[in-house]
Amino acid sequence: MSVRVRFAPSPTGYLHVGGGRTALYNYLFARHHGGSFILRSDDTDRARSTAEYQQDILESLRWLGLDWDEGLEVGGDQGTYRQSERLARYQEVAAELIAEGSAYYSFATAEQLEAFREEAMASGRSPAYDGRHEPDPADAMARLAAGEPATVRFAVPRPGETTFVDVVRGTVTFDHVQVDDFVILRSNGTPTYHLASTVDDVDFGITHVIRGEDLLASTPKHILLTEAMGAEQATYAHLSLLMGPDGKKLSKRHGHTAIKAYRDAGYLAPAMVNYLALLGWSPGDDETVVPLDEMVRRFDLAEVSKNPAIFDTDKLDWMNGVYIRELDVASFAEAVLPLVEEDLERSLDAGEVATLREIAPHVQERAKLLSEVPEQVRFVFAGIEYDEGSWNKVMTKEGADVAVKGACERLAVLDNWSIEGIEGSLREMLATLELSARKGLQPLRVAISGSSVSPPLFESMAALGRERTIARLEQAAARME
RNA sequence: GGCCCCGUCGUCUAGCGGCCUAGGACGCCGCCCUCUCAAGGCGGUAACGCCGGUUCAAAUCCGGUCGGGGCUACCA
Numbered sequence: 201m202s203v204r205v206r207f208a209p210s211p212t213g214y215l216h217v218g219g220g221r222t223a224l225y226n227y228l229f230a231r232h233h234g235g236s237f238i239l240r241s242d243d244t245d246r247a248r249s250t251a252e253y254q255q256d257i258l259e260s261l262r263w264l265g266l267d268w269d270e271g272l273e274v275g276g277d278q279g280t281y282r283q284s285e286r287l288a289r290y291q292e293v294a295a296e297l298i299a300e301g302s303a304y305y306s307f308a309t310a311e312q313l314e315a316f317r318e319e320a321m322a323s324g325r326s327p328a329y330d331g332r333h334e335p336d337p338a339d340a341m342a343r344l345a346a347g348e349p350a351t352v353r354f355a356v357p358r359p360g361e362t363t364f365v366d367v368v369r370g371t372v373t374f375d376h377v378q379v380d381d382f383v384i385l386r387s388n389g390t391p392t393y394h395l396a397s398t399v400d401d402v403d404f405g406i407t408h409v410i411r412g413e414d415l416l417a418s419t420p421k422h423i424l425l426t427e428a429m430g431a432e433q434a435t436y437a438h439l440s441l442l443m444g445p446d447g448k449k450l451s452k453r454h455g456h457t458a459i460k461a462y463r464d465a466g467y468l469a470p471a472m473v474n475y476l477a478l479l480g481w482s483p484g485d486d487e488t489v490v491p492l493d494e495m496v497r498r499f500d501l502a503e504v505s506k507n508p509a510i511f512d513t514d515k516l517d518w519m520n521g522v523y524i525r526e527l528d529v530a531s532f533a534e535a536v537l538p539l540v541e542e543d544l545e546r547s548l549d550a551g552e553v554a555t556l557r558e559i560a561p562h563v564q565e566r567a568k569l570l571s572e573v574p575e576q577v578r579f580v581f582a583g584i585e586y587d588e589g590s591w592n593k594v595m596t597k598e599g600a601d602v603a604v605k606g607a608c609e610r611l612a613v614l615d616n617w618s619i620e621g622i623e624g625s626l627r628e629m630l631a632t633l634e635l636s637a638r639k640g641l642q643p644l645r646v647a648i649s650g651s652s653v654s655p656p657l658f659e660s661m662a663a664l665g666r667e668r669t670i671a672r673l674e675q676a677a678a679r680m681e
Numbered sequence: 682g683g684c685c686c687c688g689u690c691g692u693c694u695a696g697c698g699g700c701c702u703a704g705g706a707c708g709c710c711g712c713c714c715u716c717u718c719a720a721g722g723c724g725g726u727a728a729c730g731c732c733g734g735u736u737c738a739a740a741u742c743c744g745g746u747c748g749g750g751g752c753u754a755c756c757a
Contacts, residue, residue, distance in 0.1 A: 210757050245756060310755085317753080321682045327753055328683090351755055369686065378684045378753080386755040393757045417685060417752040440687070440750085447749065475693090478706090482694055486705040505694075508750060512692050515707040525720075566719040576718095594717095626716090641716040653718045 203235025204407045206271070207261075208242045208397065211254035214458040217511055218412065218442040218450060219257075220264060221476045225439060226410045227266045228477070228499040238404060239271030241282045244396045249284075260459040264469050265492070278404055283396045290391035293399050293429065294352050294384055302428035303384060305340045305350040308333040328380035330358060352385035354394075354425060362420035367408075367437035368504045374420040382421055398422045402431040410437045410501065413508075437501050440480060440508040450511055466539075466571030467516070471523040475516045479509040489522055521568040533560040536573045543574035544581055552581060559663040562655040579649040580663050584672055586679075590652035599635050600643035601680050606633060607644050608673040617666050623658040647676035 207223040209215065215223075230237035239261070243249040258272065270276030280286060297303035308329070317327040331353065335343065344350055356379050363373040384395035391399075401409060401422070409422075416438045426433055444454030456462060462472055474490060482505075483490055483498045490498075524532065533556055540556060541547050548556060556577065563576045579585075594600060606629050614625050630640045645657050648669055654660055661669045 208757095212757075242757070248756075306755095313754090321753090324682060326683055366686095372685070374685070380753080383755050388755080390755090392755070397757085412751095413686065414751060415757085418757090438686085443750080445692080449750075478693060480693085482705095484695075486695075488693090488706045507687055507694095509694090510692060512707085515693065518707055521720085563719095565721095568719090590717095623716095630716095637716050645717060649717095651717090655718090657716050 201407060203230055203233040204238065204405050205230050205235065205410055206238040206240050206401070206404065206406050207268070208240040208400070208411075209257050210242045210245060210248075210393075211250060211257060212245060212248040213253055214460060215257045215260040216450075216457040217459060217462075217476065218457075220260065220459045220472075221442065221479060222410065222412055222439055223261060223266050224264070224473060224476050225481070225499075225501070225504070227268075228495055229408065229410060229501055230269075231496040232499045235407070236269045237266075238276070238406070239268040239274075239281065240400060240404075241272055241284075242393065242397060242400075243282060243284045244391055244393060246284065246390070256458075256460060260463075263463050264459065264473055266473075283391075283400065286396070286400070287390065289403070290396050290399055291385065291389065294391070294395065297354070297384070297428055298352065300428070301355065303352050303354050304331070304334065304337070305344055306331070306334055306353040306381070306383070307340065307343060307348060307350050326377045328378055330377075331355065331381045349387040351383045351387050353381040354384050354421070354428070356381050356421075356424060362423050364419060364423055364433075364436060366416070366419075367435060367501045368440075368506060369416070369438055372416070372419075374417070376420075378417075379420050379424075384425075394418060394421050394425065398425040399429070401434055402426055402429055406434050408435045408437060408501075410439065413438045413440050437504070439504065440506060442479065443508050443510045445510060445512055447510065454511070455513070462516075464571075466569035466573075467520050468523045468527075468570070471516070471520040474523070475519050479511065480505045489519065517568045524567050524570065525565055527564070529557070529561050529564065532564045533557045536560065536570055539570060540574045540577060540581070543578060548581065555580060555663050559655060559659065562659050566655070576655060579651075579654070580660070584648075584675065585650050586646070587651045590646050590650070594642045594646045594652050595676070595680055597639065597643070599633070599639050601677065602633055603629075603635060603640040603643045604647050604673055604677045604680065607647075608670060608677060611661075611666065611673070612670055614666075617662070619658045619662045622661050626658070643676075644673070648672045 205226045207226045209219055227237050241254060268274060271281040294303060298305070312333045313329055316329060316333070320327040334340070356376050358376050360376040361373055362376070363371060365371050382394055383392050385391055419436055423433060442450045444450045450457055456465065463469070470492065473492060477490070477495055478488070481499065481503065483495070484503070527535070537548065537553065537556060559577055559580060563573055566576070567573050607626060610625050610629055611622065614621055626641070630637060633640065641657055642652060645654050646652055648660060648664060
């Protein structure tokens with residue numbers, strides 16, 4: 201039987217990094233086994249679900265490059281992959297379960313339930329509701345007929361226990377005294393997550409349910425439901441959760457949690473994917489930078505780590521730098537162009553685009569984030585803006601003024617205006633003035649870029665062009681007096 | 682409170698009873714390279730939570746303990 205997995209987020213929030221990792225593991229598993237990766241929307245909670253979140257999930261998944269074979273937008277045999285459009289099916293299953301005695305109408309009030317739980321906890325017993333406050337079936341039917349509101353609960357067999365083999369966790373057992381007679385249909389007739397999700401997994405032929413550990417304790421419910429439906433059990437795999445740097449559950453206060461936020465912050469999708477994959481999975485050898493196709497080839501769910509991982513951006517930043525450097529120059533320049541234009545608040549003309557391509561390789565090897573590129577090249581496309589700290593540190597040093605003036609004179613008459621020509625001329629000047637490269641070149645850097653940190657000097661001058669280079673040197677010389 | 686899951690450098694991890702003097706990566710520190718900053722090269726720092734048990738031998742198996750996390754809704 202071929203592998204079928206699904207990623208089924210609820211559109212009640214943006215796709216966050218934890219969800220991204222869950223989607224990725226599903227994707228890797230499906231691709232490794234040549235199976236299908238399905239995208240479903242578990243939107244039974246109409247109050248909290250929004251179209252905006254749904255859109256964000258789709259876009260984030262596409263950005264990461266995790267294409268799905270079936271489901272939202274791409275369609276498939278099931279018709280709809282939105283739970284909100286399958287209500288009738290869930291109600292039908294609920295009716296069947298009631299008919300065969302696996303579920304019942306429940307009239308327990310919120311007060312009764314709360315009192316039961318409170319007392320159970322106080323006396324050290326399980327707070328799982330066991331149906332003790334329910335009327336006998338004949339009474340129930342009468343009350344229902346009289347129009348009394350009721351939920352539908354699943355009748356968990358008691359005593360009993362459910363044991364299953366989780367691919368990442370091993371054998372797990374839950375005693376049914378810990379599993380409550382959970383609601384499958386709300387009093388308004390809509391299904392709860394447990395029902396909708398399980399029915400869909402059965403109907404869609406899902407073979408492996410790969411999801412977060414937050415659902416581990418709910419798995420007995422899903423297994424019991426599947427059994428009551430007379431369907432074959434899926435294999436389960438529960439991924440440990442992602443934590444913040446303080447070891448607590450990852451949340452907004454730890455910084456960005458939305459996948460989109462990383463795209464906007466200048467991260468590359470392949471770097472993000474690579475980093476996420478390594479949060480809980482290792483290819484086994486000492487490899488760290490692993491391209492997606494290689495991950496697909498080597499991924500094994502059984503090797504996924506049981507421990508919760510801390511989402512720490514230090515390594516992600518480093519990895520992003522690695523991926524930036526792996527880009528060919530043309531792609532890098534292309535990726536960075538809109539960011540540069542946004543920073544300058546204008547578009548670049550053809551000549552400037554060519555200049556950007558010229559300087560691109562020199563910033564490419566320095567960048568960790570695409571978003572830090574604009575400020576590094578700004579001096580080439582906008583007017584000079586001196587960083588006072590740099591100026592004070594460099595331009596007041598002995599020899600700074602002679603270097604700037606000397607460079608001015610030489611470059612004005614330089615025949616060979618090229619990176620090599622500029623370097624040759626300036627090195628000659630250093631020798632003549634008996635200045636070290638550091639002492640003689642730093643003032644020039646500040647003069648043309650405004651900062652003591654910039655792309656390489658000769659390359660920067662070449663990109664800037666002779667006219668502007670000299671103008672800036674003159675401007676700096678004047679400012680030093 | 683009850684139940685379940687987890688516990689190797691600061692972080693992500695390798696390790697599946699002897700190859701462990703515990704390996705790799707990030708970070709951090711130092712050196713080299715060098716026109717700045719990076720990148721790169723080289724080196725260093727740093728961990729089996731604790732206590733028992735099994736065994737000739739334990740990071741690896743078992744028990745306990747402590748710590749972290751999850752669930753305990755007519756949320757998912």
